[in-house]
Amino acid sequence: MQFQLAHFFELWRKRQWAFGQEFCTGSTQNRMFAEIEQEFRRYYMKFTAPVTKNQTLQATIQDLTYEGLGVAKVDHYPLFVENALPGEAVTLQVTKIGKNFGYARVTDWQSKSPDRVELPNQAYRQTGIAPLGHLAYPAQLKFKQHQIEMQFERNQLAVPVKATLGMADPTGYRNKAQVPVREIKGELETGFYRKRSHQVMPLTDFYIQDPEIDKAIVKVRDLLRQYHVVPYDEKRHQGVIRNIMVRRGYYSHELMVILITRVADFPQKDALVAAIVSALPETVSVIQSVNAKQTNVILGPTTKKLFGKSFLRDQLLGLTFDISAQSFYQVNPQQTEKLYQAAIEAAGLTGTETVIDAYCGIGTISLALAQHAKYVYGIEVVPAAVADAKRNAKLNDIRNTKFSLGQAERVMQEWAKDGQQPDVLVVDPPRKGLAPEFIAAVGEMKPKRMVYVSCNPATLARDLAALQALGYHAASTQPVDMFPQTTSIESVTGLSLA
Numbered sequence: 001m002q003f004q005l006a007h008f009f010e011l012w013r014k015r016q017w018a019f020g021q022e023f024c025t026g027s028t029q030n031r032m033f034a035e036i037e038q039e040f041r042r043y044y045m046k047f048t049a050p051v052t053k054n055q056t057l058q059a060t061i062q063d064l065t066y067e068g069l070g071v072a073k074v075d076h077y078p079l080f081v082e083n084a085l086p087g088e089a090v091t092l093q094v095t096k097i098g099k100n101f102g103y104a105r106v107t108d109w110q111s112k113s114p115d116r117v118e119l120p121n122q123a124y125r126q127t128g129i130a131p132l133g134h135l136a137y138p139a140q141l142k143f144k145q146h147q148i149e150m151q152f153e154r155n156q157l158a159v160p161v162k163a164t165l166g167m168a169d170p171t172g173y174r175n176k177a178q179v180p181v182r183e184i185k186g187e188l189e190t191g192f193y194r195k196r197s198h199q200v201m202p203l204t205d206f207y208i209q210d211p212e213i214d215k216a217i218v219k220v221r222d223l224l225r226q227y228h229v230v231p232y233d234e235k236r237h238q239g240v241i242r243n244i245m246v247r248r249g250y251y252s253h254e255l256m257v258i259l260i261t262r263v264a265d266f267p268q269k270d271a272l273v274a275a276i277v278s279a280l281p282e283t284v285s286v287i288q289s290v291n292a293k294q295t296n297v298i299l300g301p302t303t304k305k306l307f308g309k310s311f312l313r314d315q316l317l318g319l320t321f322d323i324s325a326q327s328f329y330q331v332n333p334q335q336t337e338k339l340y341q342a343a344i345e346a347a348g349l350t351g352t353e354t355v356i357d358a359y360c361g362i363g364t365i366s367l368a369l370a371q372h373a374k375y376v377y378g379i380e381v382v383p384a385a386v387a388d389a390k391r392n393a394k395l396n397d398i399r400n401t402k403f404s405l406g407q408a409e410r411v412m413q414e415w416a417k418d419g420q421q422p423d424v425l426v427v428d429p430p431r432k433g434l435a436p437e438f439i440a441a442v443g444e445m446k447p448k449r450m451v452y453v454s455c456n457p458a459t460l461a462r463d464l465a466a467l468q469a470l471g472y473h474a475a476s477t478q479p480v481d482m483f484p485q486t487t488s489i490e491s492v493t494g495l496s497l498a
């Protein structure tokens with residue numbers, strides 16, 4: 001009994017930490033106790049889920065996970081349900097039982113959500129293309145705002161989250177596509193992976209991609225068939241063509257076609273490239289990326305130019321950018337302009353400030369900020385992106401920038417040691433957020449203002465809590481919908497040193 005009590009308090013302490021609450025109340029407390037109860041059951045009783053595989057049951061969907069799955073609960077045991085929306089009364093069939101949660105599928109709807117929309121093709125939801133496509137767009141925007149609010153609540157952050165800035169037409173927005181090439185029923189096909197699998201579903205209209213990119217993919221697919229190029233066989237690690245990647249300039253309409261192959265040479269290569277250029281006259285660049293490894297990573301370590309330039313040119317906020325195949329470039333150009341405008345506003349520049357733009361990519365934010373600042377220092381880890389950033393500064397005749405190659409966390413530590421003190425620090429890290437060494441360097445440099453551009457609310461909330469401990473105050477967070485129909489969430493947060 002004594003041991004059970006000690007265990008209970010240990011669990012309570014851990015849960016309070018996980019929920020980010022010293023003294024939590026109301027629904028949070030109920031959720032916390034429900035989780036403690038579940039954990040207790042697992043320790044002291046032989047745990048049996050309250051449902052069995054294949055069982056059918058009636059339920060009301062209570063919530064939506066960050067992955068867009070509906071949540072139904074049976075005695076606090078969560079069942080995750082594809083294609084189910086909050087408020088819907090459904091008949092479920094349990095498909096999988098796990099220790100802490102299970103999965104079920106809807107066999108019938110007794111009532112449907114007013115926020116449900118019918119997708120033109122169910123494959124958009126079944127693949128990673130549009131996992132939120134069955135949710136009306138205004139509700140998608142609220143969902144994204146709410147996801148950030150929940151992460152802030154968990155980290156005890158009292159930062160208001162503004163309404164998500166959406167698009168007038170939330171389809172056909174992507175300026176970049178990467179599709180697998182596989183053999184299906186004896187035919188070379190392009191399409192998209194079914195969710196959580198490597199099974200390719202053949203598709204020609206990808207819904208969220210620029211329709212001109214979809215047409216380009218179909219043309220390249222037809223030429224690959226015509227020239228009998230062997231599609232990649234993932235299981236046997238054989239065949240030639242693994243993926244096709246296409247980028248299209250939103251303003252310039254230039255096309256870059258990237259052929260990702262397992263081997264460097266194949267007999268039809270020259271003829272295929274000539275045929276692509278002739279079939280797609282907007283093509284300014286054909287690149288080959290050789291990826292010889294058995295891996296999920298798409299691009300190989302090196303790229304080779306097969307035709308034209310080694311980069312694509314496009315514009316953003318009136319500036320011109322060259323973009324290499326390996327460089328990061330935001331995929332939704334219309335929304336990127338809104339995102340960067342929000343970042344420029346949050347930076348509050350007057351023309352006298354020195355700025356560090358960490359994780360700067362090809363220098364898009366750096367060059368936009370340089371027009372309002374004294375000097376901007378960019379940091380980026382991908383060599384091709386740093387070369388692009390330097391070329392882009394020249395292309396736009398912007399002379400008050402410097403771009404450094406390296407890991408932002410290392411470079412920041414070195415600069416902090418050298419006594420550098422920027423007025424404004426802009427960060428736009430990948431999903432994993434800021435490294436502890438990076439945050440330690442911020443503590444030494446003490447920039448007066450920070451702008452945090454984030455693509456992951458969980459790491460944003462974690463990092464804002466760490467920055468708050470250093471004395472930073474975040475006024476508000478502005479979500480910008482860069483990825484309509486999907487569960488990805490982008491936002492901008494301005495911070496100032498109290």
Ligand SMILES: C[S@@+](CC[C@H](N)C(=O)[O-])C[C@H]1O[C@@H](n2cnc3c(N)ncnc32)[C@H](O)[C@@H]1O
Nearest residue numbers: 328330359360361380381382407408428429430
């Ligand atoms: C989300 S992108 C932002 C790029 C740019 N700000 C933009 O809007 O186009 C993140 C960038 O960080 C770079 N990156 C990833 N890890 C890094 C690290 N440890 N240090 C520096 N840059 C890194 C990536 O190559 C990528 O260009």
